[in-house]
Amino acid sequence: MIKLENITKIYSNNNEQKALDDVSLQINDGEFVAIMGESGSGKSTLINIIGMMDKETAGTYLLDDVNISELNLSQREKKRRENISFIFQQFALVKRYTIYENVELPLIAKGVPSKKRKVKIMEALKALGIEDIANKYAMNTSGGQQQRAAIARAIVSDSKYILADEPTGALDSNNGEEVMKLLEDLNKSGKTVIMVTHNENLAKKAGRIINISDGKLRF
Amino acid sequence: MKFKDKLLMAIDNIWRRKLIFLINTILGIVAITLLAMVVHMYNRTTYTNKEINRITVLSEDEIYFLSLKTFNFKENENLINRVLDFYEEIKNIETVNWFGTYAIDDFFLDNKIEGLEEIYKKYSSVSDSMFSMYQLLPIPIAVYEDKGINRISMNIEELDITGVKTDSDISELNITDEYIEVLVGSELKEYFEKGKIYSYHQSDEKVSIKVVGYLQEDSIFYKENVLGGAPVYICLDGYMVFPEKYNYELDVYGSAITNNAMIYSHDSDIKNKIEILSHKYNINVDLNSLEGIMKDTLKENVMYQNIKLLVIFIFILTVIAYSASGIVGILTRKNEVGIFYSCGLSTQNIISTIAIENIIQLIIVYVISALFIYTKFLESNASTLSALGIEKDIFIRYDSIILLAVVFSILMVVTIFPAIILRMMPIGSMVNDN
Known part of the structure; x- marks a missing residue:
């Protein structure tokens, strides 16, 4: 379970801009939640804080009853590594790595032996139908293939929470549909999926929609 | 990870x-x-x-190096007293701020020349400047009869590269338990017979050498310049060539007898005064200022x-x-x-x-x-x-x-x-x- 209590995020620039303002929410295990908002509404900031890619300025963040706000950097990194996987709009693949090597990264981070890594990676690639491009460099693959690779990377680490920031934003409608289907399948398999989107049609595919505007949740 | x-x-x-x-x-x-x-x-x-600057911090043209050209202490015992008096007068010149001597070996055939040791005891200067002076001047390392001898350690190959020839077919110089094999420059030929063994004292140690050959006349050896810059050329005619393994520098530094001096003075007329004294005591000397030496080198x-x-x-x-x-x-x-x-x-x-x-x-x-x-x-x-x-x-x-x-x-x-x-x-x- 993810629980945010009175989370505020202020970016220390000249304007002291509040990206999130007293946000409180709870996401239960197994949910598929869509966070919707316009550009600049704070949705990416929210998902970054949930994913521990950024730290809240104030408030409390509880992940499976562990107070993330009180953890030091290396403890937070460990928690993130064990529980959270990301899918980004621009795929976030290392272009000069092959698909295989990109998918391998989370397993390297977890210290999984190389033989076991191979098994898991090929399983994930097969599940997404991209095992034949395993040795292709990411820069030489299509957007749809790259996003599948990103999803394979999320699957392979077997994380409890999947955070997707505009996962279909850089894809055409067909590929976008396929990616959404994959996210739904992941959710059905028991993963908690949190998706950021500005697309209402995509948001409707989620079990719950959270609206955010100017850093505040709207109900 | x-x-x-x-x-x-x-x-x-x-x-x-x-x-x-x-x-x-x-x-x-x-x-x-x-x-x-x-x-x-x-x-x-x-x-x-570092060594030179300790001297040159005073002023380059205020440092003078005095070398005795006469070494015939053995035949002319009066020379020792004249040198002593000569040095004493220099030291007592009002405008001389500092006077010191530095060491060379005395070179003899089983007879120690004590006169030189007397000079050393009276005027010896134990300072780092001694070592630097060796680097600045071709200082006679030893005295034999009336001849100043310079010593250099090297292997035969170095001589070959420079084109220095010997009169015999010698490929290397050896060090045995009994003697050290040496080559002798052309100017020293009349003093040292080939095949003969000579010995001398260095501090408390007796060193024996055997002359195994002579260098041809006008033997010019190329040597790197320790001050940097273009290499210097040494005429080996007045040198003894020792084996490379023989530790040249320690030998020189450990010497006990002196016939050279260094003078520090602000007096612009000091050169004349010393020349007058050298005539007075009938001592043939070379007097060079550090500035003069440094000028060419610098x-x-x-x-x-x-x-x-x-x-x-x-x-x-x-x-x-x-x-x-x-x-x-x-x-x-x-x-x-x-x-x-x-x-x-x-x-x-x-x-x-x-x-x-x-x-x-x-x-x-x-x-x-x-x-x-x-x-x-x-x-x-x-x-x-x-x-x-x-x-x-x-x-x-x-x-x-x-x-x-x-x-x-x-x-x-x-x-x-x-x-x-x-x-x-x-x-x-x-x-x-x-």
Whole structure:
């Protein structure tokens, strides 16, 4: 379970801009939640804080009853590594790595032996139908293939929470549909999926929609 | 993340960024080679200048070196007293601030010449300037009858390279339990018979030599200039050539008898005064000012100094380029760092992987530089490099190695530093940075 209590995020620039303002929410295990908002509404900031890619300025963040706000950097990194996987709009693949090597990264981070890594990676690639491009460099693959690779990377680490920031934003409608289907399948398999989107049609595919505007949740 | 995975990732990153790695490696090799050259030049210059500057801090033209040209103490015992009186009068000149003598051996055939020792006891100067003076002047190292003898240690090959010929087919000079084999210059032929053994005392030790051959007349030997600059040429006619293994410098430094002196005075007329005294005591002397000696030497040093400055300048530029290349390399990998981080690699993992990349590059740079220095390139340009004051052994000097290690450790930290700064930025934004 993810629980945010009175989370505020202020970016220390000249304007002291509040990206999130007293946000409180709870996401239960197994949910598929869509966070919707316009550009600049704070949705990416929210998902970054949930994913521990950024730290809240104030408030409390509880992940499976562990107070993330009180953890030091290396403890937070460990928690993130064990529980959270990301899918980004621009795929976030290392272009000069092959698909295989990109998918391998989370397993390297977890210290999984190389033989076991191979098994898991090929399983994930097969599940997404991209095992034949395993040795292709990411820069030489299509957007749809790259996003599948990103999803394979999320699957392979077997994380409890999947955070997707505009996962279909850089894809055409067909590929976008396929990616959404994959996210739904992941959710059905028991993963908690949190998706950021500005697309209402995509948001409707989620079990719950959270609206955010100017850093505040709207109900 | 396991160390093996970090290492493999680091190697993989280096391999994938070959061009950047190659550029950095070339910059590193150039920098490390230049640094070694600079360190060596600096050490050589400061070693010699340290000694000279202790004298020249007073003023170059106020230092005078006095060499006795007459050494015939044995046949002319009165000479000892005259020298003593001569020195005493010099010392008592009001405008002489400092007067000291330095040592040479007395050279005899089982008979010690005590007169010289008496002079030493009265006027000996135990100071570092002694050693520097040996480097400035061709000082007679020994006295035999009325002849001043210079000593040099080398192997026969060095003589061959310079074209110095001997009268016999000698391939090497040996040191046995009984004697040391020596070659004798043409001016000393009449004093030393071939095949005969002579002995002398050096401090409390008896040294025996056997003359195995003579050098041809006008034997000119090329020797590197310890002050830097163009090499000097030594006429070996008044020299004894000892085996290379024979420790020349200790031998000279440990000598106990003197016939040379150094004078420090502000008096612009001191040269005349000493010349008058030398006539008074009927002692044949050479009197040279340090300025005069240095003038010729320093003229040749100007080019050497300019080259050194240029080398330092290029070294600094290269180091800046190497650092900048490393920093730019890191900053252009922000996206990659963000991706690694989002995949679960910790800050420590990322920084240590980058550190391993830098260490690998550093090692490769260092190894290639060392190989480069020791290749035929150096061998074939030995004389040019020697004129620049650079020797082949610049890497085996411990101070060079320590300095090189320190400098490149700093460079390594410099290239890791941006990675640490990267971590302070929101990783979320870094993932999308292209």
